[in-house]
Amino acid sequence: MNDMARFSVNQMTVRQLSLPELVKSCAGLGIGTVGLWREPVAEYGLEATAALVRDAGLTVSSLCRGGFLTAAGPAAREAALADNRAAIDEAAALGTDTLVLVSGGLPDGSRDLAGARERIADALAVLAPYAAGRGVRLAIEPLHPMYAADRCVVSTLGQALDLAERFPAGQVGVVVDTYHLWWDDRVAEQIRRAGEGGRIHCFQLADWVTPLPEGVLTGRGQLGDGCVDLRWFRERVEAAGWTGPVEVELFNEGLWGRDGNEVLAETLTRYRAHAC
């Protein structure tokens, strides 16, 4: 694959574009791969989205997101499992083999990190075989530690691998996302470990810029605007054996406020300048 063929745009990067607009913009720029999110897919319609991307000849690199598996009560746990089975079905319908999991934060009022982490493993034991039966792999995404309380108690690549390695590599792997992992002095060795085990299921790029916005959700930097050595990461995941898509996923109010086609073209330019 050449570098253009490796590029994938996650639709959240240009969330201002509708799905037909995104598909058209990708065609205009020669982009052949997209990462999708469940909510806009549901809004446009699952079957309609599947037909749209298939007819355009687009590959779907990943579906975001399942997860949120840390609830303690039986009803909430059963609801989470049902929702994840639906997400797996949706991934299969969209023709992607990768469902990204954001594992979930601490339940309200809880201080029990270890317990929350163990409940994720319990849920994966149920979900991984279900996903495998539908040709879908579960990709645990370690999120930056600033999200540990309210979004994801899996905070490092090492920790994600500890979880994933309890299951077959074809069923459960990890996401390597530069935004979440760039600060970790152990990340190079953990990328090697992930590669050796065949556990890299998704590779995502975003840059780190400061100051962080309130709530810290929508401050991911355009490639090249921040302090992450994106090329260093790409070299390491490729040395670890990754030959799949390089997906750019930015959550950025500034980018969302601009013309989506312009942002997509800029993102492609930045990818070539900073990650190839």
Add this chain to the structure above:
Amino acid sequence: MNDMARFSVNQMTVRQLSLPELVKSCAGLGIGTVGLWREPVAEYGLEATAALVRDAGLTVSSLCRGGFLTAAGPAAREAALADNRAAIDEAAALGTDTLVLVSGGLPDGSRDLAGARERIADALAVLAPYAAGRGVRLAIEPLHPMYAADRCVVSTLGQALDLAERFPAGQVGVVVDTYHLWWDDRVAEQIRRAGEGGRIHCFQLADWVTPLPEGVLTGRGQLGDGCVDLRWFRERVEAAGWTGPVEVELFNEGLWGRDGNEVLAETLTRYRAHAC
């Protein structure tokens, strides 16, 4: 020591109090130990502060902060070393044996985390003997990874220990601060390691609350308001041999906007309820 004798208030928790107000408030509440910051000390005067706390019979648990040792240029590096020598002298003048180091972020435009970390080690090689000559220990504070870009490239206790262990334990140790470390699944083993090596030089408490404010500097929660298991941390640092002060350091706009005496009394109540 009983629990009351272990309590220390870092003056940033009640920054709205002047130094004489802080000393008076501590006397009224039976608090015998304070952590100080260089800026308010300089404003009141170094000798005047030293006399004030000495005359009140207060112990100074730590001085914040030295550090910011990641600059690449020779002039900036020399200025940082000079500033840290001054901070060491100030710690000695105030009668504390512990200078807290916030190591510094990436220089503007740099993406070289490994290089920045190595420059910290180079600076410690110069500063540690200087500090030892004045009876002061350098305490490397790992800061939460959300500060890695702009404040501190030392993000985990394990990483801080990797740095500290290049030097004698009496010269360079670490700060265990619950706010920065609570999310880390390796923290229990690293606290044990720190204790075995005699490297715990300072123990600080703050709670984690969400949503984080813009810039993420002033959102540390009052003890008990968040999701950190403070007692779990205290048990582990004590099992690792720590018998020194338990210092509460909160940066919180809401607390700063209230009456300082009331906040200090509340902090003591929360300490008893959640960390004893």
